[in-house]
Amino acid sequence: MIGDIEVRFEPQGKRIRIRRGQNILEAASRAGILIDAPCGGKGLCGKCKVRVRNEKLVPSPAEEKLLSPEEIERNIRLACQYFPQSDVVVEILEPAIESIGKVELEKGLFRIRSRCPVSKFFLSLPPPSLEDQRSDEERLLSALAKADRIAPFVRLRLPKILREANFQVTATVVEGEVIAIDKGNTEREIYGVALDIGTTTLAAYLLHLPTGTKVASYSALNPQTIYGADVVSRINYTIEKKEGLAEMRQRVLEGINKLLDEVCSFSGVCKEKIYQATVVGNTCMTHFFLGVDGRNLAFSPYVPAFSRTVQLRASEAGLDICPDARVYILPNIAGFVGADTVGIILATGLYKKKGFYLALDVGTNGEIALGSREGITVCSTAAGPAFEGAHIQFGMHATSGAINRVYIEDDVRIGTIDGGAPRGICGSGLLDAVAEMLKAGLIDSSGRMLSPEEAEGFSPALRERLLIYEGDRCFVLSRAEENALGRDIFISQRDVRELQLAKGAMRAGIEILLKEMGIEARQLEGVFLAGAFGNYIRRESALTVGLLPPLPLDKIFMVGNAAGRGAMMALALPSALRRAEEIARNCHYIELTASPEFTNYFMDGMLFPEYNVLSFK
Ligand code: FES
Structure with a gap:
């Protein structure tokens, strides 16, 4: 134009x-x-x-x-x-x-005893002759006991490849269909990709399917972020703009396909050799990925368009891998509890635990699952984007230069992601800062920050950090001369309130689930903290601010991107894919907005606890 x-x-x-x-x-x-x-x-x-x-x-x-x-x-x-x-x-x-947020995910080994759903066969076919005038299709299929049909894309390329390869080819077979044909012997090259489409972050995990080994994994920010940090802003965009839904789908596909380029170039794997993909994400993200209208998710009664596993081909899904690769979108549980929560339940084994465990995915939306092998109850809280650094004056995504660690004694010490010069504060930095300020007495249990005049008993270094900026009380974490912004980076009273809103909603969700299951927090065998935020958060800080009920530290497990791990399991094990369907069907969903107790729990949850975290060690 x-x-x-x-x-x-x-x-x-x-x-x-x-x-x-x-x-x-x-x-x-x-x-x-x-x-x-x-x-x-x-x-x-x-x-x-x-x-x-x-x-x-x-x-x-x-x-x-x-x-x-x-x-x-x-x-x-x-x-x-x-x-x-x-x-x-x-x-x-x-x-x-x-250009930011493109990071290699955890480098640790991931290996699963795979039951590879994809088979490859190297074939040395007899060339045609006047005595053998079978079609190329018949020639190929008669040599393959496990296949009875050829995918359309393969049929188009078959005559050329057979002749260029002198009839020495490798056929890739899935569910009785030849989905790819290569020249020569490529029997060992069988890959799959697990995708996690988060509201903020996209992640791709490349697996060598026969051995179940992760060969590369990358994450990047979801390009849809330009339409708003939360799913409701994005749904509104698709409602208000005629081409909004198509745009939203195109954005996420661009992001995913770029990520596929990254994992493939890092590992030297050809994208055409990826024969299966699994996808997890929250319900809205899976709708956008498929180009399905998600407007009903934004309005009561918040109904998704689909909730079962969706199977389609990569060419239909828009993924730039083998065109006939199978793509499975794991099932959703409810409008705001999606396939990512199913992935977390799968990866943490919550569905087979003897005692009660809590799993939390803390992000723009907080999803919470509580249960054991006897049953699982789930809910979702509009935790607000504070945990992702949004709505915070100096908030930013958890990328290079984000303050993610804060320690307060006589003065303040901070840590940043990648050790870069501070540029802002990410969610875990905010949580840490507020926890440390609480412990130091700079904030009281109602969340009120001291004014400079009220800080008489504190060290001069701390007193100097308390300011009034545009009428709001602030506490400086990084001075202008020490950071990349060239101006003071601080936590304001308003930021503290945002955190209180977010953690109040999460805590209310936890309390309602505990009540629903008829148990008390002390009966929990453990808590799994999942999600990107869960990677950086300090357990002590989560307890200090009361994001979690009082529990011993050793009962809190940081499980990183468990949703992505669940997607990898579903990729390597057909039984895990079936299990995902069972989990989604059997989870009991609670709609918090319909709970008469939500407001009370929320108000209580906004307060900071007065207990000493050390006593729970
Ligand atoms: S995107 Fe411009 S002010 Fe929020």
Whole structure:
């Protein structure tokens, strides 16, 4: 589309023409540069900052509110609020979404006793002759005891490949169908990929299927993040915009296919040799992945379009692997408890535990499962995006430079992801900071932060960190001269309230499930903390702020991306795929919004506990 205004993005050097009336966020998206936009471009979060170099327009009311006077002076603007009137050069200040968060996942070995559902056969076929005029199809199938048909894509390529390979070929067979044909002997090259589509993060795990060994795994931010940090913003986008759903699907497919490029180039595996894929994700993400309208998920009674395992071919799913590879989307449990929770239950073995265990996936939405081999009850809480760093003044995703560790004694010590110069605070950093402030007495159990005047008994270093900024009490974690932002990075009173809302909702969900199962927290055999957030969180901090009920530390297990591990199990073991279906069918779902007790538990859950975490060791 030719527009009348040119926008050039730096440092990418990309140019795009836009129409008058389009904003920089849209221009960036069309140029293939994804700017983080947790509020979906509504001018509420203040995260989509860019610097406009050669045009200075009057700031919008949202910019006046969300940007500091110094930022406005430097012409730092909100991409979603800035509508260029002439050709502009726009500086991207934060690493663009596509270039951050692309990290190799845990390097540890994953090996499972695989029951490979894919077979390969090296064949040395007799070439045709006047005495043997069988078709290429008959020639191939008569040599294969385990196959009785050929997939359409293979049929197209068969004559050429047979002749180029001098009739020495390898056939790949799944469920009696030849789904791929290679020249020569490729019998050992059988791969599958497990995909976890999170609201914030996409993850891909490449498995060598015959041995059940993980050969590579990568994660990246979900490119849909530009439509908002939470699923409801994205559903709204698909409702408000005619092509919104198709756009949403295209975005996630682009992200996944890029990730497939990464895992394959890292491991030297050809994408065509991936013959099976399993997919987990929350219910909304699985809808978007399939291009299915998810609007009913956003409105009571929150009904998904599908809940059973979906099977289709890679070419139908839009995955850039062997076109006839089988793709399985694991079943959903309810509108807000999806296939990712099924993956967690599968991976943690919750469904076969003797005693009661709790599994929590702490993220933009918090999913909670409580149960044993006797039965499992699940619920979902709109925990709010605070745990992903959204709605927090200096919040950011858990990527390089994010403050993820905070220690407070006479002064503050911080740690960042990758040890980079601090750029902001991720969810685990926020949790840590609030836990340490509670222990130090800088916050009381109601969540109220001390004012500078009230901090008399504290060390001078701590007192200096308490400030009032725009009428809000703040505590500085990193000073302007020590960080990459060049301004103080702090936790504000409002940030503490956001955390209280998020953890209050999670805690209310836990308490309601405990009550439903008729048990008390002390009867729990263990708690599994899953999800990206669960990787970085400190157990002590989770207990100190009361995200979890009081339990001994050794009963809390960090299980990383258990949803992804569940997807890997379903990939390597047909029995796990069947088990996933049983789990989804048998889980008892509780709708928290319909629970009359939710509000009371939520209010209690927002308070910080007064117990000493050390006493639970
Ligand atoms: S303020 Fe622009 S995306 Fe939120």
